[in-house]
Amino acid sequence: MRTQVGIIGAGPAGLLLSHLLHLAGIESVVLEARDRPYVEGRIRAGVLEQGTVDVLNQTGLGERMNREGLLHHGTTLRFRGRNHHIDFVDLTGKAVMVYGQHEVVKDIIAQRLKDGGNIQFEAADVSVHDVDGERPFILWRDKNGSPHKLDCDFIAGCDGFHGICRPAIPASIQQVYERVYPFGWLGILAKSKPVQEELIYNNHARGFALFSMRSPEITRLYLQCDPDEDIANWPDDRIWEELHKRLEGEDNLRLPEGPIFQKGVTPMRSFVAGPMRHGRLFLAGDAAHIVPPTGAKGMNLAVADVRYLSRALESFFRKNDSDRLAGYSDICMRRIWKAQRFSWWMTSLLHKFDERSAFENEVQLAELDYVVSSRAAMTSLAENYVGLPFEEQA
Ligand code: FAD
Ligand code: DHB
Secondary structure (H helix, E strand, C coil): CEEEEEEECCCHHHHHHHHHHHHCCCCEEEECCCCHHHHHHCCCCCEECHHHHHHHHHCCCCHHHHHHCEEECEEEEEECCEEEEEEHHHHHCCCEEECCHHHHHHHHHHHHHHCCCEEECCCEEEEEECCCCCCCEEEEECCCCCEEEEEEEEEEECCCCCCCCHHHCCHHHCEEEEEEEEEEEEEEEECCCCCCCCCEEECCCCCCEEEEEEECCEEEEEEEECCCCCHHHCCHHHHHHHHHHHHCCCCCCCCCCCCEEEEEEEEEEEEEEECCEECCEEECHHHCEECCHHHCCHHHHHHHHHHHHHHHHHHHHHHCCCHHHHHHHHHHHHHHHHHHHHHHHHHHHHCCCCCCCHHHHHHHHHHHHHHHHCHHHHHHHHHHHCCCCCCCCC
């Protein structure tokens, strides 16, 4: 089999890349290790930056998102038991959309299949070869165990943090930056009304909590926990009790309870590997970088990467111009490091760090106080949260 771009991974990065390439008249094949129900049911991120919403709308993927997604004009920071509103639209003229990552994934898969796209689910033993030559290829087995070879002009490694593409870049030319946080997030989905219309990022002496949602009937809630927390230690009653405690305050906000239908623990790390290119292999999304989820940047960064990559590939195939491919890693890295900074800052601002002294805890609260009382500081938070503008390439 032969294609122009062999894409490994059918997460947001790989799927959106194949859609953007299709719109530019470029063929691709997507190879995904898991089956379609698994990929479409994987619960992860929920906040889309304005730029991500624009990309989905401009490429014909926004119909269900605009109907079912929740447009949020601001967010709430809560500390010392009090809410403080940050108005994104007033501060930046932009908003965000709350719409689950797996819904975005479902929408792109449906569109790709409608457009005759080739997505091979349950692809096993995927390996990449000759990426530093002119004729790279991918070897893989289909779900019946039959071996295949996919010859490509380029390979896009969109296979997430645990994929095989990043390790295919020699360690001698790759620089890795990493910070592992001493906590994780326990996340649940529950059939209960959100406590309020906006998200609440809640700083509390017992640990951070995030009150989010997926619809007016479904809440998405997170609790700071140990990174290796065993979910078996968290029966539903304990989760609700802890969420209530972290929401206590003079305004008596009452969190409605309901049946919990999904639970999981996510460890937290910041990770960057660069450059994101080796020969004809290009990394995008979590394959190259991970952010702690506090800034809601993970999926948005994946979308930004493939937006740049699709344009660079288009320049190559249309005009035989390799300049954008040459600049791909640098243009992505500038955005990635700003998102890393913001995610690290939000994480530091909102979580409980056991090793911090009483002095440092007071400094953290003073910083929160400063952020919500200074228009300049609120604007800085807001413009990063709604997403920095895309850099336009020459
Ligand atoms: P992925 O979504 O990881 O997709 C990679 C795909 O490649 C997967 O489908 C995988 O099955 C496939 N694959 C892997 N290896 C192979 C192989 N060898 N061969 C073929 N296919 C392969 N971000 C937020 O902003 N907020 C959150 O609340 C949040 N929660 C998260 C919870 C978890 C458990 C995780 C892991 C991430 C979370 N993120 C969150 C981050 C966000 O979901 C990711 O940034 C986003 O999924 C990145 O998209 P991607 O397409 O790059 O990678
Ligand atoms: C959600 C996840 C995040 O990481 C975040 O910062 C905000 C919302 C969510 O899943 O709803």
